[in-house]
Amino acid sequence: MKFIGDRKGVAEEFTSLPALIIVMIGFALFFAMFANVYMAHNEKLKTAELAEAAHYIALKLTNAESPLTDAPLLINKEKWEYMVKHEENIRKYCKPSSYNYSIKISSPFVSDFKMIGEKAKGDRMSVSMKVAIKLAEGDVKYGKLIVTVWRENE
Amino acid sequence: MLRLNNDGIISWLLSQLALLLAAAILIASIASITFYNDWQKEAEAKRLALNLASEIASMDLKTYPNSTLYWIDLKKASIYLSTEYVRVIRYDGNIHKKLFATATLLVKPSIYNGSVGWRNGDDLYSSLCQKFCKNGDSSKMGDAENPFSYDEKPEVENYIASELNRISKELAIRPLRIDPNRPLYIEKAYIYFKKDDGTLDRIGVLIVSQVKT
Numbered sequence: 001m002k003f004i005g006d007r008k009g010v011a012e013e014f015t016s017l018p019a020l021i022i023v024m025i026g027f028a029l030f031f032a033m034f035a036n037v038y039m040a041h042n043e044k045l046k047t048a049e050l051a052e053a054a055h056y057i058a059l060k061l062t063n064a065e066s067p068l069t070d071a072p073l074l075i076n077k078e079k080w081e082y083m084v085k086h087e088e089n090i091r092k093y094c095k096p097s098s099y100n101y102s103i104k105i106s107s108p109f110v111s112d113f114k115m116i117g118e119k120a121k122g123d124r125m126s127v128s129m130k131v132a133i134k135l136a137e138g139d140v141k142y143g144k145l146i147v148t149v150w151r152e153n154e
Numbered sequence: 155m156l157r158l159n160n161d162g163i164i165s166w167l168l169s170q171l172a173l174l175l176a177a178a179i180l181i182a183s184i185a186s187i188t189f190y191n192d193w194q195k196e197a198e199a200k201r202l203a204l205n206l207a208s209e210i211a212s213m214d215l216k217t218y219p220n221s222t223l224y225w226i227d228l229k230k231a232s233i234y235l236s237t238e239y240v241r242v243i244r245y246d247g248n249i250h251k252k253l254f255a256t257a258t259l260l261v262k263p264s265i266y267n268g269s270v271g272w273r274n275g276d277d278l279y280s281s282l283c284q285k286f287c288k289n290g291d292s293s294k295m296g297d298a299e300n301p302f303s304y305d306e307k308p309e310v311e312n313y314i315a316s317e318l319n320r321i322s323k324e325l326a327i328r329p330l331r332i333d334p335n336r337p338l339y340i341e342k343a344y345i346y347f348k349k350d351d352g353t354l355d356r357i358g359v360l361i362v363s364q365v366k367t
Contacts, residue, residue: 099260
């Protein structure tokens, strides 16, 4: 056990090693927080753009010139049934570039409205608008038009 | 530091210098991230691009003939507009020289760049008359006072679609450079068709151009 009492040539650099560890952990946490905030901000921007596209499509499909409606916010069931088979009319009327969308009607009074468009792929955003649905002459019920938008590269 | 003789001094010195250097690099990187980053300038450019894109989209949603002037508040940026994108480029970045921001346009407008497109609604109506007017008694065709007849609708629609196609291709090659000191003129113009029972049908055209002075 002689080396314990031997006091020659002891040079220790890292007496502050525990403090150094705590400081490095602090730095690492700080950088992680910065990176997180930056990436969260970018994600929010992308979501906001998707939401704006969904809102635009919902408004465009429910105004008076849309091939689905007889009047603003009044969807005609016969026109809807026709559009289920002839989707290209809707795509011709409203096609935001680099986005694809699908629409469906949800209402407690009608259950046989088919969805126009295909199933969503990847990140999606849905927007719903309350609309009136004309089932027949004089028979108008209310329901919701749900527009689902996702990004698609053409 | 536990030093009882001078045998370990050089290694201690070197390790202290290395520690000092590492600390200086860390603190310099943190300072550059917090004080010298370009995030604010990038955010301003992105805001301008998104604002312009939604201004054009909201004009397209209007269901009556409407026009607006859009003033640009970022004077030192270059703004390029094509029918699919609007691109804002700033040249005063700290870390990077150029800062880019892009926004997708939700609808394809007709953009006037001197050789293609229409400057405003009246320009559209005169060019429709140049193409379709038979007797040449009025110089405008398609507005509410001189509607087309309903059976000319497919022909007019095809003409508008092919013009928009041409504008898209031309502006994809050479996007319009927007001068930030002059406002942007955005208009929704309608082309009217008269049906046999007297009612009017219409199609909408979105026109974007830069004001002359």
